[in-house]
Amino acid sequence: MNPVRPSRLFLQLGILLALLPVVASAHPGHDGGHDLHWDFAGGFTHPLFGLDHLLAMIAVGVWAAQLGGRARWLLPATFVGVMTLSAVLGTQGVALAAVEPMIAGSLLVFGLMIVLAKRLPLSVGLGFTALFAAFHGFAHGAELPAGSNGFSYGLGFVAATLLLLGLGLALGQLTTRRPVWLSRSAGAGVAAVGAVMLVA
């Protein structure tokens, strides 16, 4: 394992943590509050402005790129598929407990996966991805107000998710050829944000 220079790591963590309150407060919904725009644009912008979704989706892409091979499409496809299915179940009144902590936990786990890189088998990775994707999707299906256009919102949400997964894949492809500390410290940063959200 390549040692990560502590000074560099702490600098990056510091920047991330300093940004956290700003970005996290920009995240509408999840708490029973509602996004104001339940349409395509509302669905598309939500993951982009919600730090928890944003980081988790990029992290899955980075991680998929690290694993390489089949994982590059299997992990993102699993994330989008399970997320969409659970969002639909959420609109049908299926209840899941601890959605918020599980979403924060997804950042912690996905971040650590990037730190660990290729040391976990793909089946374990797919299991974690499916589990956490369910909570990312469910959070939004469940809070959809009756009578609003969930289809357009969902379509926007899925489009943004695909974009972020693709961005993560591209970043992962770039960083796998760069020094290992780069992706490792980014993964550690994502995990740290998840840990902070868990205790917050």
Ligand SMILES: [Zn+2]
């Ligand atoms: Zn959200």
